[in-house]
Amino acid sequence: MHPNLLLLLPLLIPLYGAIACLLCWRWIKLQTAVTAASQLAWTAAAGMLLYHVLGQGVLATQIGNWPAPFGITLVADIFGALMVLTGTVTGLAVFLFSLPGLDRARKRYGYYPLLLFLQMGVSGVCLTGDIFNLYVWFEVLLICCFALLSLGSTRGQLEGAIKYVTINFLASGLLLTGVGVLYSLFGALNLAALAQMVQEANHPNLSLLPIAGVFFIVGFGIKAAVFPMFFWLPASYHTPPIAVSAFIGGLITKVGIYTLVRLFTTVFVVSLSFALPLFLVLAGLTMVIGVIGAAAQIDFRKILSFHIISQIGYMLMGLALYTPLALAGTIFFTLHNVLVKTNLFLISGVVAQAEGTFALKKLGGLYLRRPFLALLFFLSALSLAGIPPLSGFWGKLMLAKAGFASGNYLIAGTSLAVSLVTLFSMTKIWNEVFWKKKKKPAPPVKKTSTDVLRQRLLYLPVIFLMLFILLMGLYAAPVLMLAETAAAQLLHSETYIKAVLK
Template identity: 55%
Template sequence: MRDLLLVLPLLIPLSTAVIGLLFWSRPHLQRALATVGAGLLLASGLGLLVSVRHGGIHTVQVGAWPAPFGITLAADLFSAIMVVLTGLIGLAAVLYSLGSMDAHRERFGYYPLVHILLLGVCGAFLTGDIFNLYVWFEVMLISSFVLMALGGERAQLEGAIKYVTLNLMSSALFLAAVGVLYGIAGTLNMADLSKTLRATPRPDLVLAPAMLLLVAFGIKAAIFPLFFWLPASYHTPPVAVSALFAGLLTKVGVYAMIRVFTLLFDHHAHSAHLIILVASGLTMVTGVLGAVAQNELRRILSFHIISQIGYMIMGLGLFTPISLAGSIFYIAHHIIVKTNLFLISGLVFQLQGSYQLKRLGGLYRKHPGLAALFLTPALSLAGMPPLSGFWAKLILVKAGLELQQYLIVAVSLMVSLLTLFSMLKIWNEAFWKAAPAEHSASLSRGTQLALFLPVLGLAAITLWIGLMPEPLFSLSEQAAQQLVDPTEYIRRTLGE
């Protein structure tokens, strides 16, 4: 049963994509299948999380080849949390797509592509082998590139070319690092690599693949100064695709950074943590300044992805149990909040026909419910109490003060104020000022249900985490302890 729980998050999206392709000419069946598949993925993730929390780390040796020779799947609490979040965001994006995706994209396999993307994301979270982490990254890259370009609009193709070019460079660096690691250690199983690298007589050699992986994952995660592909591309596809990308793709890069710099390089790359801490501060500042300078709704939100990535890697740079718990808490909070903000931007577009702030207005009076739904994730992103973002930032600030890292703490607080400023800018322009005369639309009841249901659900989760942060924080603390002391992960993976 434990083995099945570990494999289901891969089998479900794979089966959903394959069956969906068999019904290529029947979009109604594809929609139903995609919704059921996303719901099952969420359920399997929750089952895996409960099982890992009570039964310890789960591992599967694919094809019965013993580790470190075969393909290993492994799930600790960090992996299981990320799989749950993947299922949640996948379900929200699919439900939203039911009311927003055009028939042209549906006819060209939109829903199977979404599930192939979810397959790649879950594979990256569950693999125990660094080469297979590269393989799952490529699955994500291929599916995300097609989703971004699907529709063939000029802006989409331009954004997709920038996106794929930089990510291919990241893949090349990743593969080079894998080759160097294999040359040093003679293995690619991450648990076995951890043991081998700790015992290597040439620790100076380990720094080279560490830096290669930092750059490769830094491109994927969009950290400073490797972020410029993201705001040039994330605003171009349909909003459901933007929301899916915003919620998940950069977080896979952050996950990979945390995984390798706690499991593989914790003893040999101490200088890397200082580099990560400096990069986190610069990422926060450049991202939020970019957001403040924008006047297009999705571009503002895209720059905020960059800014918030800085908080996530701040915990890794500080590298204490409480700071890593803060990073995990922050990742969970941000995935939910950022996805929701992109979905709300799509609702604004549906109602007023533009993402340009100058062409928006009056939504507070016409749609007070939507205004409340916007304020929940917007204020949470800025770290206002008692929402989830407040607790996420409080944990990281506490960790920074304990280490007397006052500069990064000051930067994080300043960036929170600028984030609040940019969210109020959206509020004033889109919701508070007088309504423009150019465009006003009404939505059918079915469309409203499909568009508002995921937004309402994600807003409710944000409120729940804010009002009851202890369950998620306790889970994050346990996950952080497993990262700081990977003994059980290594023992379970290698079957010792």
């Protein structure tokens, strides 16, 4: 297969899948089949792309064969390909969960095509090599998030959606303003061309670069839910059904972090003396505030939503430290967190399907009735908190080590303390949902055999993701190597520039 086609497939497969779904709007079974095929093909395409990028280095193609700084560029380096692959794995898991776990009405009104368009947006953001296209792909992704969040129009969803839409529209406006500023300063939008201009060091507008940087910090800061700009997240992520919030909550904020890392390792490399201390402060505050917010909650999904914020702090910390080890830590931690967070959301979905509520006070005694589910939660929660030898440990180890090595003892200490509080929150869920005796045992409801089968099927995606998490933890060396190569590639942007501009 031609390598350039490999770069296009992660975009084309979800696009054609979504269009095919729209064409068979009335036939849900056909839509399901099409979506299943697209998810599998998407995963395979992302795997092949990663394999190719690992073997042959950065892969770039120009759409329509216009030469690089003018045409539309698609690029894949290791970090981008890894993000797409993680997205495909979670996409597959969420799709498996939606089969038994989502109501018919939502499937009837376009859940599958929206999910596929959303996945196309994720691929687009990760593979684009042009800053305006980055904005456009983010809009593709966001409009699907808007529609998915409000799909079903229950009271809570509408309340959450209106906050989400407003704040994200604001963030997109700021991003567009930033794109405008960047173009007016340098007259280029291609990431590689911008990176090259910035490195030449005699451009007259170079000292104005932080102005553009501020717009991107705020814009992507809002989208990634960084400290003073995260309030939309806990207000909206717990409202839609799990098949929606698991994918959005697991992946979309990390895509924001991905773009921040990408931009601050290519374009804004000269304004780092201004941005990095800011990132360091924001990272610390994001971790602490997120975890404290989680400690105050008594709803399964809300605790998880606040933990998303807290974990974003760790990823930002790696970017703020800006050493090869720290960036590798960020990459590893991002991959780990997408999988674990999605898995925890899916587990909360399994619990809610069985018990009919997310409120910790009403739940209880699940350890006795569903020991296997308890085990799955136990492993995911410990992985999130960072207990060795599970996957979260390696990410946190790298970040803390990088923090100590670069002399930032405060942030490294904070990250370790926050891990402890994370463990406390997870213990709270464990105690309330699985351990404590249920006060009033519900009257035994007669379950039909299809109900039992449906609930068994819900375990499938959780086990699927669990395998990846265990693999990442117990067999960490190859993934760590991968993260380190990806970080080295990010820090040496010459290869990236060379691949795009030829």
